[in-house]
Amino acid sequence: MDAILQVENLTTSFLTSNGEVQAVRGVSFSVGKGEILGIVGESGSGKSVTSMSILRLLADTARIKDGSILFEGEDLTKVSKKKLREIRGNKISMIFQDPMSSLNPLIPVGKQVSEMIKIHHPKMGKEERKAQVMELFAKVRIPEPEKRYHSFPHEFSGGMRQRVMIAMALANKPELLIADEPTTALDVTIQDQILRQLRELDKEYGASIIFITHDLGVVAELCDRVLVMYGGLIMEEARIEDIFERPGHPYTMGLLHSIPDVEQEKSERLEPIPGSPPDMTNPPAGCPFAPRCSYARKVCAGSLPDFVEVGEGHRTRCFLQYEDAPADEHNPFRGGNR
Ligand SMILES: Nc1ncnc2c1ncn2[C@@H]1O[C@H](COP(=O)(O)OP(=O)(O)OP(=O)(O)O)[C@@H](O)[C@H]1O
Ligand SMILES: [Mg+2]
Incomplete structure (x- = not known):
């Protein structure tokens, strides 16, 4: 698959005044054309910092110390701020967890989406832009788009505001959409609807999506492939079916045990x-x-394990997956109990 x-x-x-927070520590991955890549991991694992690094939307105290981010032949860690502004909201757009913080409370939502089109298409007429906004609102299923065009953000529910954000992110038909926990604040029904829409839009536009969440259940529903992050590192990377059928890292196994199983009784304890x-x-x-891993051995605390290929497109960072790892009952990957 061609990488975008x-x-x-x-x-x-x-x-920081407490020292250097090493938020992301040498992360490598690619996103294919039209692919939906999930990034999962507990709070603080480096998911947002990874995604914010792509568009350099980080706090002033942040430094990209090493690495490259290639997009259409250019390294985004090196391009000028001007070039980056041209890319943001146009070829690459982002949806954040809290839509209220990204919408201007004083401007009607339709106008805000229209302005986003105007930034990147300054020659387009006002009427054409408005027609495009209507079309986008219809696409993300905002009812009565004509009337809603003139509403202010506070007149919308959380789910509707998130749809406005999605409409805005899609306004310029991005090639890559980065969604950072876009449904976490929403109730399950709305979350389902929004996921379904993202999937439809992905098919329709052929855009690629990076979808960040700490919910592996959501990843299962939406993504083609997944990165599991912990401590600023990718711990495992796999196609979606492999991560559920053959998790290759104890951390991933732990995450899988902490998602509700839809086929189990509701009372099932997580x-x-x-x-x-x-x-x-x-x-x-x-x-x-290692300090939290029930399979950890002495070697695990000593040095960082390299990636091991455990299947096609499936790699994991775990000493227990090394060829010379002992195959005993304490190795979940070599005969032990999972
Ligand atoms: N502005 C900042 N200043 C200092 N440290 C930061 C800053 N932003 C993030 N960090 C630290 O960087 C690390 C990675 O944070 P990040 O926000 O990427 O986590 P995350 O995986 O997105 O978590 P969550 O699921 O809670 O959103 C954490 O240790 C966090 O405390
Ligand atoms: Mg985050």
């Missing part, structure tokens, strides 16, 4: 992974998950 985005060894830190994520000002030298 290629991230190589991305390393992003924050310089098991969150015990323990808490590492302090990223002083990340452990070894596998960052």
Whole structure:
């Protein structure tokens, strides 16, 4: 599959009074044309910093210390701010978790979407732009688009505001849409509707999507492929069916045990992974998950495991997957109990 985005060894830190927060520590991945790539992981694993690095929307204290982000032959870590503004909201757009923080409360929503088109198509007439906004509102199923065009953000429910954000993100038919937990604040029914729309829009426009969430259930519904992040690293990468059928990392197994199983009784208790994520000002030298991993051995704390290929397009960072790892009952990948 042709890659639209290629991230190589991305390393992003924050310089704070407590020291350097090593938020993203050498992350490499690509996004195929028309592909929906999920990024999952617990809070603080580096998902947002990875995605914000792509469009350089990071706080002033952030530094991209190493790596490259190739998009259409250009390295986004090096292009000028002007060039980046041309790309943002046009070829690459982003949807954030909280639509209220990205919408201007004083401007009617239709006008805000229209302005987004105007920035990148200054010659287009006002009427044509308005017609396009109507079409977008209809596409994301905002009822009575003509009337809603003139409404202000506070007159919309959370779900409707999120649809406005999606309409705005799609206004210029982006080649890549980055959605950072766009449905977390919404109730399950609305979340389902929005996911269905994203999937339809992906088919219709052929756009690629990076979808960030801490919910593997959502990933299962929407994505083609997934990256599992922890401690600023990719721990596992796999096609969607493989991650559920053959999780290749104890951390992924832990995440899978903490999602509700739709086929189980509702009373089924979820098991969150015990323990808490590492302090990223002083990340452990070894596998960052080792202190919480019930399969961890001595070797795991010593140094960081390299990636091991465990299947087609399936790689994982775990010593227990090494060829010379002992195959005993304590190795979930070699005969042990999962
Ligand atoms: N502005 C900042 N200054 C200092 N540290 C930051 C800043 N933003 C993020 N971090 C740190 O970078 C690390 C990665 O954060 P990030 O926001 O990418 O996590 P996340 O995976 O998106 O989590 P969540 O699921 O909560 O959104 C965390 O340790 C976080 O505390
Ligand atoms: Mg985040």
